[in-house]
Amino acid sequence: xxxxxxxxxxxxxxxxxxxxxxxxxxxxxxxxxxxxxxxxxxxxxxxxxxxxxxxxxxxxxxxxxxxxxxxxxxxxxxxxxxxxxxxxxxxxxxxxxxxxxxxxxxxxxxxxxxxxxxxxxxxxxxxxxxxxxxxxxxxxxxxxxxxxxxxxxxxxxxxxxxxxxxxxxxxxxxxxxxxxxxxxxxxxxxxxxxxxxxxxxx
Amino acid sequence: xxxxxxxxxxxxxxxxxxxxxxxxxxxxxxxxxxxxxxxxxxxxxxxxxxxxxxxxxxxxxxxxxxxxxxxxxxxxxxxxxxxxxxxxxxxxxxxxxxxxxxxxxxxxxxxxxxxxxxxxxxxxxxxxxxxxxxxxxxxxxxxxxxxxxxxxxxxxxxxxxxxxxxxxxxxxxxxxxxxxxxxxxxxxxxxxxxxxxxxxxxxxxxxxxxxxxxxxxxxxxxxxxxxxxxxxxxxxxxxxxxxxxxxxxxxxxxxxxxxxxxxxxxxxxxxxxxxxxxxxxxxxxxxxxxxxxxxxxxxxxxxxxxxxxxxxxxxxxxxxxxxxxxxxxxxxxxxxxxxxxxxxxxxxxxxxxxxxxxxxxxxxxxxxxxxxx
Ligand SMILES: Nc1ncnc2c1ncn2[C@@H]1O[C@H](COP(=O)(O)OP(=O)(O)O)[C@@H](O)[C@H]1O
Ligand SMILES: [Mg+2]
Numbered sequence: 001x002x003x004x005x006x007x008x009x010x011x012x013x014x015x016x017x018x019x020x021x022x023x024x025x026x027x028x029x030x031x032x033x034x035x036x037x038x039x040x041x042x043x044x045x046x047x048x049x050x051x052x053x054x055x056x057x058x059x060x061x062x063x064x065x066x067x068x069x070x071x072x073x074x075x076x077x078x079x080x081x082x083x084x085x086x087x088x089x090x091x092x093x094x095x096x097x098x099x100x101x102x103x104x105x106x107x108x109x110x111x112x113x114x115x116x117x118x119x120x121x122x123x124x125x126x127x128x129x130x131x132x133x134x135x136x137x138x139x140x141x142x143x144x145x146x147x148x149x150x151x152x153x154x155x156x157x158x159x160x161x162x163x164x165x166x167x168x169x170x171x172x173x174x175x176x177x178x179x180x181x182x183x184x185x186x187x188x189x190x191x192x193x194x195x196x197x198x199x200x201x202x
Numbered sequence: 203x204x205x206x207x208x209x210x211x212x213x214x215x216x217x218x219x220x221x222x223x224x225x226x227x228x229x230x231x232x233x234x235x236x237x238x239x240x241x242x243x244x245x246x247x248x249x250x251x252x253x254x255x256x257x258x259x260x261x262x263x264x265x266x267x268x269x270x271x272x273x274x275x276x277x278x279x280x281x282x283x284x285x286x287x288x289x290x291x292x293x294x295x296x297x298x299x300x301x302x303x304x305x306x307x308x309x310x311x312x313x314x315x316x317x318x319x320x321x322x323x324x325x326x327x328x329x330x331x332x333x334x335x336x337x338x339x340x341x342x343x344x345x346x347x348x349x350x351x352x353x354x355x356x357x358x359x360x361x362x363x364x365x366x367x368x369x370x371x372x373x374x375x376x377x378x379x380x381x382x383x384x385x386x387x388x389x390x391x392x393x394x395x396x397x398x399x400x401x402x403x404x405x406x407x408x409x410x411x412x413x414x415x416x417x418x419x420x421x422x423x424x425x426x427x428x429x430x431x432x433x434x435x436x437x438x439x440x441x442x443x444x445x446x447x448x449x450x451x452x453x454x455x456x457x458x459x460x461x462x463x464x465x466x467x468x469x470x471x472x473x474x475x476x477x478x479x480x481x482x483x484x485x486x487x488x489x490x491x492x493x494x495x496x497x498x499x500x501x502x503x504x505x506x507x508x509x510x511x512x513x514x515x516x517x518x519x520x521x522x523x524x525x526x527x528x529x530x531x532x533x534x535x536x537x538x539x540x541x542x543x544x545x546x547x548x549x550x551x552x553x554x555x556x557x558x559x560x561x562x563x564x565x566x567x568x569x570x571x572x573x574x575x
Contacts, residue, residue: 096285098283098285098287099287099289099290101252101283101287102281102283102287102288102289103289104252104276105250105252105276105281105283105360106276106277106281106300106301106304106350107273107274107275107276107277107278107301107304108273108300108304109273112304116289116292116300117289117291120291121289121290121291
């Protein structure tokens with residue numbers, strides 16, 4: 001068992017899932033912001049997904065996507081949607097009304113306001129959603145082994161089967177370390193973003 | 203140029219604008235004034251269609267604005283707001299260039315515009331263009347706010363209490379600058395304020411509103427002499443006569459002024475001005491006596507690192523004694539090129555400062571009791 005390549009694969013799965021979740025989550029956040037009557041529905045659905053136990057969700061997804069990395073990636077994406085979509089929505093809502101007014105008054109279209117003003121000013125909050133999603137996904141991805149995916153779930157699972165604490169730890173420790181490192185680095189970035197952008201928000 | 207025809211706006215059943223009809227000429231500086239909530243902002247925002255009226259028509263150059271694309275309409279109308287509204291994620295240059303870029307000006311053209319505009323308000327390009335709004339003082343930010351509105355040379359500019367949040371000296375300076383720019387560039391300006399001093403100083407025509415209606419539309423002189431309604435008199439009163447009431451310079455001055463010792467370093471003084479949001483420092487000698495003034499322009503133009511501001515002071519500002527008749531200060535204010543008068547105590551220490559605003563306000567208070575702002 002090559003721990004290094006398992007760690008890489010674990011990160012790869014999480015990275016792909018978070019990347020997809022960012023695109024989808026920001027998109028949903030924007031839709032919820034733009035279309036007033038859709039906001040509660042979109043936020044409600046992403047929240048419901050969160051409450052489904054991961055084992056049950058993965059089992060359901062397995063029926064559709066079969067065994068392998070795809071299934072765990074889809075599962076991670078679904079879990080990561082909520083923090084990203086919600087933070088995008090809140091971030092966009094909370095941009096100072098007078099800045100939205102100014103942008104409209106300058107003659108920006110709805111899309112220009114979003115891209116040039118509203119999203120940049122919401123970015124610190126969106127980033128904090130991405131951080132939560134990343135750190136969560138690192139640990140949830142361990143479950144992937146149950147549906148035939150790769151990553152650090154494998155040594156943990158084998159460790160449980162063979163009653164080997166060493167094996168369990170050899171999988172768990174890198175996961176915990178990665179989570180801590182990502183949390184630390186991303187929190188620092190988040191802090192800097194927030195400081196810089198604080199004057200554009202309520 | 204701009205024509206309102208029976209324009210009405212309701213929120214629920216409350217009328218906010220009530221059959222408003224008036225006309226603004228090309229190149230005119232029109233000030234909308236009235237008590238808070240009377241509909242000034244609403245009126246302004248109907249012009250660039252940030253608010254759509256429920257009834258009535260607005261024409262610009264004879265064209266019904268509801269026939270125009272709102273986005274294109276707004277790109278042709280400058281807009282300045284009280285909260286300044288510079289985009290904090292963009293530099294000064296990017297902020298000024300917003301509308302030129304929306305209009306797809308080529309890069310060299312909008313850069314040249316940014317250059318010229320910054321020069322026009324004595325904020326050199328190299329020093330300021332790449333700063334973020336949060337690095338500027340409030341006064342500088344609103345200068346940029348005004349430049350942003352001018353950048354694509356719109357014939358019409360809307361300003362909603364643009365100087366309401368600035369300190370009196372900076373406000374005076376910006377009022378003068380905007381008036382100068384308007385004369386030079388021949389813009390049509392619609393300017394909202396609730397400050398009668400400001401209206402009297404800036405306007406060609408004052409539109410006095412109350413509860414969504416126009417009470418009087420007249421020149422400042424006309425409104426001053428013949429206010430058409432008690433509410434208007436309440437806002438400013440009748441004729442100002444300072445001779446008969448024994449008002450002294452000490453009565454009308456403001457005492458909160460930013461003073462600095464003459465041995466202060468240039469850079470530190472610029473910082474001080476920024477942090478206190480003023481354009482001018484009053485420089486004092488070691489024994490607290492008045493030495494002169496130094497402006498941020500002087501510091502920028504002639505100051506070098508390590509230089510003391512004592513070397514840069516000028517005596518451009520008129521000086522009066524606290525016990526002098528207010529009329530004297532008033533005359534000095536009108537004839538001087540600076541927008542304020544320094545008031546000294548008998549021992550030549552600085553007692554305070556009189557600006558056009560503080561003068562008008564103080565007189566109003568003496569004549570008609572509290573002048574609310
Ligand atoms: N979106 C809104 N909904 C309901 N009432 C509003 C809204 N905007 C403004 N008003 C009301 O309209 C009136 C005029 O507002 P405004 O034009 O902003 O006044 P002013 O700028 O003269 O202080 C106020 O009484 C205000 O409460
Ligand atoms: Mg208003």
